[in-house]
Amino acid sequence: MGPVTETGLDESPREGTRARIERAALDLFTRRGFEGVTIDEVAEVAGISRRTYFRYFATKADAVWGDFAAHVARLAWLLRDTGDRQPVLAAICAAYVEVNDYSSADLPLLRQRMQLILTEPALLAHSQVRYADVDRVVAEYVAMRTGTEPGELLPRLVATSTRAAATTAFEAWLTYPEFSLDKALRTAFDELATGFRSLDVQAPSA
Amino acid sequence: MGPVTETGLDESPREGTRARIERAALDLFTRRGFEGVTIDEVAEVAGISRRTYFRYFATKADAVWGDFAAHVARLAWLLRDTGDRQPVLAAICAAYVEVNDYSSADLPLLRQRMQLILTEPALLAHSQVRYADVDRVVAEYVAMRTGTEPGELLPRLVATSTRAAATTAFEAWLTYPEFSLDKALRTAFDELATGFRSLDVQAPSA
């Protein structure tokens, strides 16, 4: 047999290495837990060396996030493109919904990723670093819309709490399978935008 | 000279070891950055061995957080004690304000801690694990008040977004020194409770 090149079927077409690592990592992490898998094992399953793993991903956690930077960039583009045609919160909600509009074929993979990220403590911790980029993008948009600086309380607050809403929507989507991602996101943002009106169903005194 | 015991002044009274480690870690991390300091250095400055450090703190990051578990427990107690005498959001806000009501003598230390936690990526990541406990406590309170389960969307959403508000208030407090912690917290919670009304100062159409 020997190495077959350019067949496009037998071995990986040179770029598939990254994808192979992702698959190996995702599968192993899901089956045995993030901490229960060493990078040597991921590398072995992916058919590469440990050193090569770190040429494709900077950390052990990074294999779980696809090219998240592209998502952040797309979110930023969506917000800038929206401009001021909608109220601020509605624009952010629409952008979050749009950027998370996966085809149904991709949903299982997304589920697997989010399940890991929200379940494994080490990945949950790592997520904070990733989300900081999202928050910066949203805060800049809010600052632009309100004529404030991105470091002030209001832009930062809108960014962090809308991102909390999005994350919680993902949680709910994972927990309750009949909850579509779209619906979970809209519900969470609606609660936010109304100041959690559903808490006041039976306001006591006041 | 030799070892002086029970003087209460010269060397540490046996319990001060933990405090000495905290001080050493905080000072070193502040001066040279979290990643730029090894635990051996912290241990050396604290006058103990590396192995003993890990008997007092489970991880490198833990030395930065005092006994955070006590804060969480106090927050839980405050919420349970409040019962349903206030609207849900107001109760959570009051509890956050109360649990963060430091004496002015303690503010510099708090500043140092929060500055590290919010600035150093590794500590920011670690914070997510700590905050998960806070979120659980708040979600349980909301569930109790609304007759829902702590895992449902609304309790989780209220917990994560109020915690986002509290964290953002800390950020603002650090950034703008004239902003008192109390005022920052109340401002953030007020924005949340009103659905970010100040975003609508000039609603375009609709």
Next chain:
DNA sequence: AGGCTAGGGACACCCGGTGCCAGCGGCAAT
């Protein structure tokens, strides 16, 4: 053929974290 470059493997090293064992001091019972 010679030379360039990019991708990958082998190795050594640093550092955070853990398990294990040994020492040492206090303290109680005898």
Next chain:
DNA sequence: ATTGCCGCTGGCACCGGGTGTCCCTAGCCT
């Protein structure tokens, strides 16, 4: 006072994530 237990500590060896360095190989260009 001797014995034995116990809590704190240090020393050591080990694992695993992450990094820097060197070398090898495959290709490709001229």
